[in-house]
Amino acid sequence: MLASMARTIIVVALVLTACAEEATPPPQAESPTPEATFAPTEGSPSPTPPEGVECVDATATGRPEVTIRLVDNEFVPACLxxxxxxxxKLTNRGSALHNFSAEGTDVAIDIPPGETVRTEAIAGAVPSGAHVFFCEYHRSQGMEGLITVSEAG
Ligand SMILES: [Cu+2]
Incomplete structure (x- = not known):
């Protein structure tokens, strides 16, 4: 009898606690300082690199391929x-499995550590314009970049 009463009281207490928690509005989530991100900013038509990220112009090299190195956990270059x-030419110089995905496209390529993956001409998979690319495993750690496919061939 006593034990069962005690149990009832505990249950009531738990329910009360639950109610109290629900009634209390969650503390206003303090918006954290926005991390550097390649996502399009409001009012900006296309994604832009964060400040301080240098963009590499690979169009003038005359080479059939452009190298992007994947390290733990960033792309080098992160803007091109x-x-x-x-x-x-996607080369994984890191010790983790990385991935190259281009937002808004079907491009999603895994590159195991120490390996290199070569793609066909990028125009076949990524339309001209600026596209955010990222590693689907480490995007939350800021592993993303911006690739602009030039209109000119
Ligand atoms: Cu990664």
């Missing part, structure tokens, strides 16, 4: 402009 006719 390529010709539609250039392919990508």
């Amino acid at each position: 402009t390529v010709l539609g006719g250039q392919g990508l």
